[in-house]
Amino acid sequence: MMKNNLVVKGLAVLLLMGAFQASVLAAPACKGQKKNDPGCDQEVAAAAAVVDSVTVDWLNEKLVVRGSGLAGATNFVLGNSVSLAVASVTDTELDIPFSQDMADEVTSQGNYNLLVDGAVQLSVFIESQVIDPLDVGCPCVSSWETELGVGILWNPSVKTTDCIEILGPATNDIADIAGTIISGPTDPQYPIGASFYPGIPDDSVCRLVQINTDASQIELVNQRINEVQQAACATALNDNVCTVP
Numbered sequence: 001m002m003k004n005n006l007v008v009k010g011l012a013v014l015l016l017m018g019a020f021q022a023s024v025l026a027a028p029a030c031k032g033q034k035k036n037d038p039g040c041d042q043e044v045a046a047a048a049a050v051v052d053s054v055t056v057d058w059l060n061e062k063l064v065v066r067g068s069g070l071a072g073a074t075n076f077v078l079g080n081s082v083s084l085a086v087a088s089v090t091d092t093e094l095d096i097p098f099s100q101d102m103a104d105e106v107t108s109q110g111n112y113n114l115l116v117d118g119a120v121q122l123s124v125f126i127e128s129q130v131i132d133p134l135d136v137g138c139p140c141v142s143s144w145e146t147e148l149g150v151g152i153l154w155n156p157s158v159k160t161t162d163c164i165e166i167l168g169p170a171t172n173d174i175a176d177i178a179g180t181i182i183s184g185p186t187d188p189q190y191p192i193g194a195s196f197y198p199g200i201p202d203d204s205v206c207r208l209v210q211i212n213t214d215a216s217q218i219e220l221v222n223q224r225i226n227e228v229q230q231a232a233c234a235t236a237l238n239d240n241v242c243t244v245p
Helices: 002-025 100-105 141-148 227-240
Strands: 050-057 062-068 076-078 093-097 110-116 119-126 164-167 174-182 189-195 205-211 217-224
Touching: 050 110, 050 119, 141 205, 141 217, 174 227, 189 227, 205 227
Parallel strands: none
Antiparallel strands: 050 062, 062 093, 076 110, 110 119, 164 174, 174 189, 189 205, 205 217
C-alpha cells in the first residue's frame, strides 16, 4: 500500500512540473505593474533609423536614401528647415522626390545636412541647383528680353542664323537648340539657346552670350531649367527667333 502511494505521489509531482513548464512556455507578454518581473517577455524597442548613403538621381529627379530602419522613420529634413515627403519606402531604401520645397533649399551647389527624426544623419553633397519638376514655361524669356530688348529679340527683321537642334531620346524631344542673333556686321553677336541633359544638371540651362567684335565674351543669362521648361524655351526660340531649316 505504501508503494502505491509513493507511485501516485511521484506521478502527481511529474504532472505538476510538466504543467508549470508548459505555463512558462505559453505565458503571454507581461503587462501592468509586473511587466519587469524576471522571466517576463519584454517589448523590444524599434531601432532608430540610420542613413548609410544618399545618391542624387538627376535622371529621375530624386534623392535615393539607403540605410536601415527607414520604414519606421517619420520626419525627413534637408538643410535646417525643409521637411520633405518620401516615397517608395522600404526598411533599407527610400526616395525623396524633387519638389518646390527642395528647390527653395538647394539653390546652388553645396553640402546639405539630411536629418532623420531629428538627428543629423549625413552631409549630402548636391552638385547643382535643384529645379522643381512641376515648373512650366520658359523662365528665360524675361531675362532675354531684359538683356536684348523686345524689339531685338522678337523682331523678325533682325537676322538670325539657322538654329541647330540636337534631338533627345523621346519623340519630338529637343535636347539642345541654339542660334545666334546678329543685328549688324559691327555689332555684337548673341548666341542664344536652351538645353536639357538628363543626369547633367549644369548643362541643363537656357543661355544668352554676348560676343563682342574684339572676341571678348560676356555671359548674360545662364539659368538652370528642367525638361518641361526647356521644351517651352525651345518653342519660344523656334517660333520667335530661329530660322530652322
